[in-house]
Amino acid sequence: MKVEGTYTLPASRQKVWELLNDPKVLAKATPGIKQLDPLGGDTYKATIEVGVGPVKGTYAGQVSIADKVPLERMTLKVEGGGKPGTIRATGELRLEEQDGKTIVAYTGDAHITGLIASVGHRLIGGVTKQMVGEFFKALENELKS
């Protein structure tokens, strides 16, 4: 399941970069993250609760940041496993500043196994899009606060 798009954040690239590298912000902005504990480096142990309406699942896993080029790009990786199967998602974020705003171009790929893959296939695309939207909206709220 692939997603891509851009999102414009009303802040400088420096500011956005800092936010993206702040585990507290990451924990708050990434949909479903209930807990994020540092494991060293840019890797965190995560408890992820994904809830879409009545469909809820808890996944235990890791969130990590890789391929960092400061102010330019980074890759966000989320991996987790739970009763309904496993989730493995990577999102590459590229930052570009324009008129004091930052345009984040993202490409993401999510792999889902187990029950969700076979039962929820028709909804995965929409839900992924929805979550990406929530992520950026939360970042935007962070900027405002």
Added chain:
Amino acid sequence: MVISHALGARIKRREDPRLITGRAIYVDDLNFAGMVHVAIVRSPHAHATIRSIDTTAARRAPGVVAVWTGEDVKARCGPLPVGPRIKEMKAPKRFPLVIDGVVRHVGDPVAAVVATTMDAARDASDLVEVDYEPLPSVQDPEAALEPGAPILHQDLGTNVCFRMTYGGGNVEEAFAGADVVVKTRIVQQRLIPAAMETRGVVAQYKGGELTVWTSTQIPHVVKTTLAETVRLPEHEIHVIAPEVGGGFGSKLDVYGEEGLVAALALALGRPVKWIESRRENFIATIHGRGQIDYVELAAHHDGTVAGLRVRAIADLGAYSQLLTPGVPTNTGLMCCGCYRIPNAHAEVIGVFTNRTPTDAYRGAGRPEATFLIERAMDLLAAELKMDPVEVRRKNFIPPAAFPYKTPTGAVYDSGNYERALDKALERADYRALRDEQAKLRKQGRYLGIGIATYVEITGLGAVAGLSGGNWESATVRVEPTGKVTVLTGTSPHGQGEETTFAQIVSDRLGVPVEDVVVLHGDTRAVPHGVGTFGSRTTPVGGSAVYVAAEKVKDKAVQIAAHLLEAAPADISTDGARFTVRGSPERSVEFKDVARMAYKAYKLPAGMEPGLDVTHFFVPKERVFPFGTHLCVVEVDPDTGEVTFRRYIAVDDCGNILNPLLVAGQIHGGIVQGLAQAIYEGVTYDDEGQLLTGTFAEYVVPQATDVPAFELDHTVTPSPHNPLGAKGVGEAGTIGATPAVVNAILDALAPFGVKDLQMPITPRRVWEALEGNSASR
């Protein structure tokens, strides 16, 4: 055509009363005191190493009596059978649970949780913690052939299970000298058999006997092979196929769960039950088809076919099951279809992929063969601007040429392909249909007429992977009161043998059908047999009954003659009574002959008592049913939807024993075939996750999605069995897929669409027309 008072008659099924009142007993209906239930933990990955399995929490869960992993299986079980031996075939061993720490498809069984209730087993199965290290997987069989592709079975060192070639003549020369060559690449997509009853096993070890109730088409084979898997002498194993809710080949297999449940029953000393969920059924029961075919057909300007070249790459999935390699090799054997093709070459390659194993599904290799040749014939017709009917007529094997040996090695017994075609055309009023098509096209409506002529092979028997050759057993036992018990080695699951075999006995012995009972599916009650598959029931199983009944009759005549003090040659019988010819007063009733056979004080010298014959029937050769299917569809070019207008099937299955049941087989077969054409298809994502994992996403047609069918027959009896029957279980499926696809492509011809990937869903039609200005 009525052959006798019993054969050829429309007799209602004798199995129906229990089925329509809810009294039939399927595996899931069995319950025993102290019974425990199994839930199986399956791999969510297509390919992964198991780092560890932690069963601690599951073992502690309420109601749990055992949790098994591969280690337990390694200690207690032998391997499962892995298919007919083909020359230089490489097949990995398989076991009831994964024992080598590598899972190779989504659904591979990793652990088994046993608990006192179904709910407790299900709850505890969630607590088994399996730590997987995912490995790169390979989904596409062509990709699996590439160097550097992930290898499923490291010890084999290759993903190639086997390579077989078929053919004769000089193909290179034929192509070089041909006027036209048409080529196509065909993907015959995977299908899910989806019998309405999922699989299920109940096992109990009691008094030194292991009894296994399993939803199977081959109880005798299960018994023999279980002996090795659970390490018990075969005579201590009793296998029962109770009421079986459909199979279509998916239960023509020996599955790990049969071994697992049996081994658990032995180990726990309690009755054990496992019922497959539908979700498991989609990932753990075999899939069908799964073949990529490169087809080239060379011909002359007048439409005469000069040569055929086929390269078939079969997606076997992760393991070789009981008959896995036997399916695509059928395609190689049968790819010349109804046509006299002097030069043909077929290469069949079986390849392992990280998917659910494939095996025999209704037709098993013949639908694939028919589809590829029938599509190629339509492509040729289009290329030569000939009517598809004429191209076929031009190349049919003529009636006088039978028995006919194809270059791929099949020997067709008998046939009159043109007669079936003509009957279908006449019934459809083909000319008028073409006129209507032309008229509608002017109004922007797209009618399509599709024709498929097929020949298939039936009466297949057990190849080397099974317990014997191409035979079937039958016992006809006349009880002392003259009632008859028939035991058959076939094991029906909807085919109606209890009725047709009673008809055969009634025909031979003259007893009323109501006086005959047919027993099956119980290895303690029935002599060793083979099973029900490959449309073999009537030609092989029925013939066994026929010959056994004949032998009974011969003996009865001898006894009657002895009682009447006449020569056997002078005895005539109407079934109820034996009479000395010319002396109607000298007669004895059938039931008295039966009684005397057992009283045994007045038998001809040297004759054994009893009136009970077991016969193992071996057909001389295989038999080849054929026919023509004609389908009329209308395609909505804007939405891509296909609507059925008419469907005509003319099938020749030799002599028909019960037209009611034959029609039923054809109806059901057609629906499965047309479903492949436009509805059903397995979809995996590129990591091997099954996306069509439920009936919500895997589109099995409902009553509203299919038309009514117009059936007709020609009758060309087979010379190879006493019934002259050819078998009809798969014919509908074989004829339907190409007929429907040819019809849709005929409808889309004005748009220049030549080929479409099955299933031809609305989106695929739309995609084909997309960018074509004529459609906008």
Added chain:
Amino acid sequence: MIPDRFEYVAPSSVAEAVGLLQRYGAEAKVLAGGHSLIPLMKLRLASPRYLVDINRIRGLAQLQEDDGTLGVGALTRHADLETSELIRSRYPLLADAARVIADPLVRNMGTLAGSLAHADPAGDWGAAMLAVRAQVVATGPRRDRTIPIDEFFVDTFTTTLGPDEIVSEIRVPKPSPRSGGAYLKVERKVGDFAIAAVGTYVVLDEKGACRQVGIGLCNVGATSLRAKRAEETLRGRVPDEKAIADAARAASEECDPASDLRGPAEYKRDLVRVLIGRALRRAVQRAKGGA
């Protein structure tokens, strides 16, 4: 396939049901027809701790007109709408939609209200209700709230309904004179979720121009969608072939389908165009007194 454990409560009044929802909050789910919820529970994709069964509450299964609206109760089943003479004769869009929801067995249990509350973008009622501009009556601890359908859907499986509210009624405006509607669906087989489906509702003025237009789209976005631009395109115009084609094109542009097993996004967009054209023609024909 057995659900996780949960506690079942069957209140006998709406007030009691609301009280239970207040007490259990997000841990509770309302059980009406249950044909979206129970399948999810059997797969254990949903595991609510409390199930509040409203089926024992009397007086929630109405289907009648009064005060200018058609009232559809929280327990009025799809089949009730499908077989109702009132619906058949006066609400053609609803009658069309009721016939194509799932299968007859599901229609015997499933409810319009529950379907809206579940907010599956593939739910047919969402698109139908958007087209006819229905209102959702939500009963909570305080006064009943009437939520215009346009404000009801938030996202996939998400509505503006509070955790302590239940949908007690759906109100559909009575058909105006010279009005007509239609619902069209393309599906892979009967009973399937739509590849795409559309609901159209038009009211013509004396001159035959569209005084009012309602267009709802099913399964081409994260929620049921209203095709606002398509509606605007048509409003005030005589629905001739050109106007209909313009509206159809607008709808295909404004929907937001995802690519999946049912087809690529482009196909779904084009299907919306084709279906809107057909459904508008039928709605107009019906508005003019045709069948």
Added chain:
Amino acid sequence: MGHRISVTINGTVHEAEVESRLLLVHFLREVLGLTGTHIGCDTTNCGACTVLLQGRAVKSCTVLAVQADGREVMTVEGLARNGQLHPVQEGFFEKHGLQCGFCTPGMMMSAYALLQQNPNPSEGEIRWGISGNLCRCTGYVNIVEAVKYAAEKMRATPAAAELERS
């Protein structure tokens, strides 16, 4: 958390203590031993488990047993009365409307419900009426014929047939 329920099944009242999560189909099959109702899927698609609840055909795999408390349920075991087949059963028998028989009980319950609502259905209406039930064997042709047969038979002797059977 047990619930004491009382359900009238095929005219007989059954009382039992059940867990909330027990599905009606499991109540029928496991608790009461009425195994004529089958389970063919786990996603409410196949209709093998169809029974009548308060006279309406429903998928008993998607109804909780507690929901049936105080209600009337009819299963395939309740079709025949006093050993006499119901016309729907007769139709399936006469017209070869079944092969493996697994979908048959559910299919017959749907057909029964359809004929209660529409005593004279067209072929299209029959197909529509049974479109919640999957059959993998028959291709539906003979099921349609079976329902037509039953409809005719029920129309010919409606009251008499019911009286005789009751």
